[in-house]
Amino acid sequence: MLRFILRRALLAIPSLFGLLVLTFFMIRVVPADPAAALAGENATPAQVAEIRKQYGFDRPLHEQFVVYLGQVARFEFGESAYSRRPVALDIKQRLPATLELTVSALLIATLLGIPLGTVAAVYHNRWPDTLLRVLSVAGVAVAAFWFAIELQLLFAMDLGWFPLRGRMSSGLSAPPTATGFLLLDSLIAGRLDVFRDALHHLVLPAMTLSLGGIATIARFTRAGVLDTLQKDFVLYERAQGFPSRALIWQFVLKNSVVAAITQIGLLFGSLIAGAVVVETIFDWPGIGFYTVQAILTADYKVMLAVTLLIGVIYAAVNILVDLVHGLIDPRLREQL
Amino acid sequence: MLVLKKFAKDKPAVLGLVVVLVVVLVAVFASYLAPYPGDVSASHLLRRLKAPSWAHPFGTDNLGRDIFSRVILGARGALTIAVMVVGTSMLIGVPLGLIGGYYQGWGAETIMRVTDMFLAVPQLILALALAQLMTPSLESAMLALTLTYWPFFTRIVYAETRRLKAALFIDALQCIGASGARILFLHILPNCISPVIVRATIGMGFTILVAAVLGFLGMGATPPDPDWGLAISESRQYLPEAWWFSTFPGLAIFLTVLGFNLLGDGLRDIVDPRLRRSR
Numbered sequence: 039m040l041r042f043i044l045r046r047a048l049l050a051i052p053s054l055f056g057l058l059v060l061t062f063f064m065i066r067v068v069p070a071d072p073a074a075a076l077a078g079e080n081a082t083p084a085q086v087a088e089i090r091k092q093y094g095f096d097r098p099l100h101e102q103f104v105v106y107l108g109q110v111a112r113f114e115f116g117e118s119a120y121s122r123r124p125v126a127l128d129i130k131q132r133l134p135a136t137l138e139l140t141v142s143a144l145l146i147a148t149l150l151g152i153p154l155g156t157v158a159a160v161y162h163n164r165w166p167d168t169l170l171r172v173l174s175v176a177g178v179a180v181a182a183f184w185f186a187i188e189l190q191l192l193f194a195m196d197l198g199w200f201p202l203r204g205r206m207s208s209g210l211s212a213p214p215t216a217t218g219f220l221l222l223d224s225l226i227a228g229r230l231d232v233f234r235d236a237l238h239h240l241v242l243p244a245m246t247l248s249l250g251g252i253a254t255i256a257r258f259t260r261a262g263v264l265d266t267l268q269k270d271f272v273l274y275e276r277a278q279g280f281p282s283r284a285l286i287w288q289f290v291l292k293n294s295v296v297a298a299i300t301q302i303g304l305l306f307g308s309l310i311a312g313a314v315v316v317e318t319i320f321d322w323p324g325i326g327f328y329t330v331q332a333i334l335t336a337d338y339k340v341m342l343a344v345t346l347l348i349g350v351i352y353a354a355v356n357i358l359v360d361l362v363h364g365l366i367d368p369r370l371r372e373q374l
Numbered sequence: 375m376l377v378l379k380k381f382a383k384d385k386p387a388v389l390g391l392v393v394v395l396v397v398v399l400v401a402v403f404a405s406y407l408a409p410y411p412g413d414v415s416a417s418h419l420l421r422r423l424k425a426p427s428w429a430h431p432f433g434t435d436n437l438g439r440d441i442f443s444r445v446i447l448g449a450r451g452a453l454t455i456a457v458m459v460v461g462t463s464m465l466i467g468v469p470l471g472l473i474g475g476y477y478q479g480w481g482a483e484t485i486m487r488v489t490d491m492f493l494a495v496p497q498l499i500l501a502l503a504l505a506q507l508m509t510p511s512l513e514s515a516m517l518a519l520t521l522t523y524w525p526f527f528t529r530i531v532y533a534e535t536r537r538l539k540a541a542l543f544i545d546a547l548q549c550i551g552a553s554g555a556r557i558l559f560l561h562i563l564p565n566c567i568s569p570v571i572v573r574a575t576i577g578m579g580f581t582i583l584v585a586a587v588l589g590f591l592g593m594g595a596t597p598p599d600p601d602w603g604l605a606i607s608e609s610r611q612y613l614p615e616a617w618w619f620s621t622f623p624g625l626a627i628f629l630t631v632l633g634f635n636l637l638g639d640g641l642r643d644i645v646d647p648r649l650r651r652s653r
Contacts (some may be wrong), residue, residue, distance in 0.1 A: 056491030172386055179631035181583055183590050184606055184624030195614035311496035333506050345503045349495045
């Protein structure tokens with residue numbers, strides 16, 4: 039297993055290197071004058087010249103790339119024009135909020151998607167199946183930013199069931215930061231009022247973000263369960279008079295979720311990307327909200343750091359998915 | 375004919391086709407169908423933010439423009455983006471996939487590495503980063519979307535080409551001295567076109583969705599374009615009073631994307647016989 043982990047991690051190196059090359063080209067080659075792009079719109083020619091020297095834009099490309107690698111390795115992304123603080127520090131403080139949101143959305147998507155997909159497979163080609171098929175296509179067809187606004191309209195503005203925006207009510211004092219995850223921090227500090235409030239704030243954004251995930255997981259679970267239902271062991275157990283319900287929820291499901299697990303992993307990447315939109319609408323103080331502010335203020339350093347960060351998370355999640363597969367199915371360990 | 379019959383039986387797919395056709399027709403005849411075609415740029419401050427009525431079925435927006443007309447006129451922009459982005463991505467991605475899959479050597483290897491490089495970041499993030507580099511306009515958004523969408527076609531065609539390359543008929547063609555270009559474009563390409571069509575159909579819906587996000591974030595269409603994403607972004611200041619302002623453009627996005635996705639799903643089931651069993 040250790041060999042498998044090592045070999046899989048080695049395979050990620052080319053794609054991480056590619057990510058570095060891509061971001062390097064984005065910042066050094068695509069803009070006509072990268073120094074001017076970095077300096078921002080209101081920079082004086084002297085400031086632009088200083089940035090050009092500081093970042094070494096006057097040197098040959100391959101030398102610049104080596105310098106760039108050094109900067110990335112030391113997490114030196116410069117100062118954000120929007121917050122006037124080091125980008126690395128901003129990201130470190132905001133990442134937990136985004137992770138809290140995406141993990142919650144993933145949890146909702148998994149807890150709803152797997153049972154829905156299973157039910158659809160069991161009622162194959164009958165109305166629950168057709169309904170789910172249409173719903174799952176609809177789930178990925180909804181523009182998340184629009185859905186978020188409609189949820190706000192209905193549940194926050196009209197009915198007043200949930201808070202409109204933010205992560206916590208302004209009247210409450212935040213618990214001491216231990217993990218950065220508000221839900222965990224409030225539990226650690228024993229502040230149930232904050233916990234309840236944070237959970238309340240989480241509902242609408244997490245629901246919005248999970249929508250596409252529910253649809254995807256349900257689809258793959260359905261396909262997996264349908265496949266397993268045709269296996270000989272299912273026929274055998276049925277012939278033995280094994281109760282159908284237990285058979286499906288215990289044995290069939292366990293044999294069917296491999297494809298769904300891959301999707302859960304891949305979804306994590308797209309959920310982090312989707313968080314950009316959802317955080318903007320709910321004023322959620324995470325990476326996504328930060329990214330959009332950076333875009334609006336043409337803060338290129340932030341965009342660069344965020345692209346790198348999300349690329350790394352994406353690669354890490356892909357490795358993790360393969361490792362989980364290796365754990366479930368030992369045959370896969372041999373293939374690598 | 376068998377294929378057509380099979381398709382006709384698949385109700386969600388037929389529904390998708392109907393929706394797509396309606397959207398296409400609406401886009402083509404937008405200026406005739408829209409009751410107030412002048413509302414692309416005109417403003418009527420006297421009737422701003424009016425609730426839906428017989429005169430304005432979807433209400434009016436913050437400048438008094440008829441939202442029904444603007445939703446209809448917006449179909450043209452949305453479809454143009456989708457066709458341009460998916461079309462150009464195909465023109466770039468498909469030949470690269472053919473070359474990457476058929477030939478060996480550093481050229482083909484480089485193509486595939488570059489493809490993987492683009493796939494290493496979620497498309498939305500990459501498109502945002504690229505769009506930010508350019509001045510915000512519809513053209514920039516299209517360029518950013520194309521730059522991030524072609525690798526999907528390269529990957530699909532690469533996989534199909536690799537599979538077909540091992541087929542006996544390709545060996546036979548090589549033996550009789552057919553040129554690489556002839557084998558690739560006359561023999562391999564027609565055999566891997568169906569997954570490309572499926573991907574393109576779903577890609578149309580997907581592109582409309584991402585383009586709407588770009589418009590919403592202010593990196594796509596610019597005012598006063600009747601863009602759906604842009605309209606939703608403008609509507610946020612007027613909520614909750616003007617609920618119709620955000621609701622109808624959003625429904626237009628939803629229905630259009632839903633149509634393409636249902637159609638793409640139906641096509642995939644027909645094209646990929648391995649999936650038929652599970653239906």
